[in-house]
Amino acid sequence: MDGNDTFRSRPPRLRSDWALFLDVDGCLLDHASSPAQVEVPQRLGERLCEIGSELDGAIALVSGRSIVALDELFPDCSGLCAAGLHGLERRMPGARVDAPAPPQALNQLIDEARKLLRDYPGACVEASGPCLNLHWRGAPGASGALGEFALLALAALPGYRLHPGVHGVEIRPFGFDKGQAITDFMAHPPFLGRKPVFAGDDLADECGFAVVNARSGISVLVGDRDDSVARHRLADPSRVRVWLGMREAA
């Protein structure tokens, strides 16, 4: 046992009556210094599709990335359900919810953020539909300037909020979260009537854990954090992949 394993047990083995919701960065995939640099382990997409068949389609990626970005990372999985941009957009059997169009002010802010980043090699801007993420994992010295930029940007973006990211900040419309996305998925086949299971790592995943706990489901924190309502834990993405049945060194 290590860290919070003392009070968060390992999750049970995959069962065919689950509705499985999986966060991506920091959960299925190890973090990298920028979003474009993540590595997708061989056979991961294929394994997710196999699980999809085992669960009669009741699996969804639930990510802060856009669905377009998820499909680029997991080309095998473009037939699976997904919630992108923290639930602002969804893909379900026979239905799709698109994210709202970006407000005009956002384009100018993206240009300004890119200019600012010239002073911070390694930092980057990720613009996805109406969302703007500023990343400083590759340039920790940029955190102050980018945090301040994000705060000032809010004045031009009514209805937006700042959300702390992992080594960054996300600027996105208020009123959507992963908990709401999971709730919506659970109201429809193939998820309806199943036991919800959600694995995720960061603060944005907490509302997903809360929804799953309220439905007597299984919440799985990836990594170690005291301030989590998750009831189970896996140490890192490699353990998640093994839990999902991939043959990989733990």
Ligand SMILES: O=P(O)(O)OC[C@H]1O[C@H](O[C@H]2O[C@H](CO)[C@@H](O)[C@H](O)[C@H]2O)[C@H](O)[C@@H](O)[C@@H]1O
């Ligand atoms: O909900 P998730 O699937 O966990 O997505 C959350 C954000 O993940 C990505 O950013 C994070 O991962 C990057 C790659 O490891 C890392 O460089 C960055 O520091 C992390 O914040 C993604 O780029 C964002 O769009 C997601 O919102």
